[in-house]
Amino acid sequence: EVVMTQSPATLSVSPGERVTLSCRASQSVRSHLAWYQQRPGQAPGLLIHGASTRAAGIPARFSGSGSGTEFTLTISSLQSEDFVVYYCQQYDDRPHTFGGGTKVEIK
Amino acid sequence: EEQVWESGGDLVQPGGSLRLSCAASGFTFSAYAMTWVRQAPGKGLEWVSSIIDNGARTYHADRVKGRFSISRDNSRNTVSLQMNRLRADDTAVYYCARVQNGRQPGDPPSWEPYWFFNLWGRGALVTVSS
Numbered sequence: 001e002v003v004m005t006q007s008p009a010t011l012s013v014s015p016g017e018r019v020t021l022s023c024r025a026s027q028s029v030r031s032h033l034a035w036y037q038q039r040p041g042q043a044p045g046l047l048i049h050g051a052s053t054r055a056a057g058i059p060a061r062f063s064g065s066g067s068g069t070e071f072t073l074t075i076s077s078l079q080s081e082d083f084v085v086y087y088c089q090q091y092d093d094r095p096h097t098f099g100g101g102t103k104v105e106i107k
Numbered sequence: 108e109e110q111v112w113e114s115g116g117d118l119v120q121p122g123g124s125l126r127l128s129c130a131a132s133g134f135t136f137s138a139y140a141m142t143w144v145r146q147a148p149g150k151g152l153e154w155v156s157s158i159i160d161n162g163a164r165t166y167h168a169d170r171v172k173g174r175f176s177i178s179r180d181n182s183r184n185t186v187s188l189q190m191n192r193l194r195a196d197d198t199a200v201y202y203c204a205r206v207q208n209g210r211q212p213g214d215p216p217s218w219e220p221y222w223f224f225n226l227w228g229r230g231a232l233v234t235v236s237s
Binding site: 032034036038042043044045046049050055056087089091094095096097098099100101 | 153204222228
């Protein structure tokens with residue numbers, strides 16, 4: 001199975017800063033990569049699919065890039081509601097595996 | 108408004124069985140593949156099972172294969188997860204989720220969606236403990 005590795009596990013940043021989250025696949029998943037955001041006690045919500053396409057209603061401060069095995073999620077200016085957990089998921093090959101998540105916390 | 112919501116979560120003893128249901132409204136349920144994703148307490152997300160729009164194909168994670176079974180009833184807009192021989196490590200919140208893109212007229216029988224999910228339920232807690 002494709003192993004998805006997210007780094008770092010935790011990021012400490014200040015509001016307004018720019019942050020980049022990393023997701024690496026153990027083999028190429030082409031551009032079949034999605035990012036989700038999960039707030040405490042809530043279900044995940046889709047942010048990005050196709051590695052770089054924002055989902056409906058997602059603010060422009062969220063952007064995704066990459067293909068093959070290396071992907072990034074960038075938040076250009078962190079807002080208070082962005083300090084939550086982010087997961088990547090590949091959907092190129094079954095099982096459609098998730099990364100372990102990156103928690104973005106307030107510095 | 109498009110919605111899915113889970114029911115059936117409970118406390119069950121190891122070796123026992125439980126059936127989760129997911130109801131849907133606000134969209135043409137029969138056109139969309141559905142999936143179950145779980146999250147153990149304090150842990151990340153884990154894909155469990157998926158079923159295509161017409162139920163002809165199902166998929167299960169190795170960890171649950173032979174114990175869990177996914178099915179759907181398009182006349183009732185529901186998808187279910189039958190869980191047998193439950194173990195302590197099955198303890199988790201189980202989320203029902205829908206793929207973003209449904210089948211379109213003219214898609215071949217072999218068509219499958221891109222398996223990312225844009226509609227999630229709030230989850231059902233399954234606790235396996237004696």
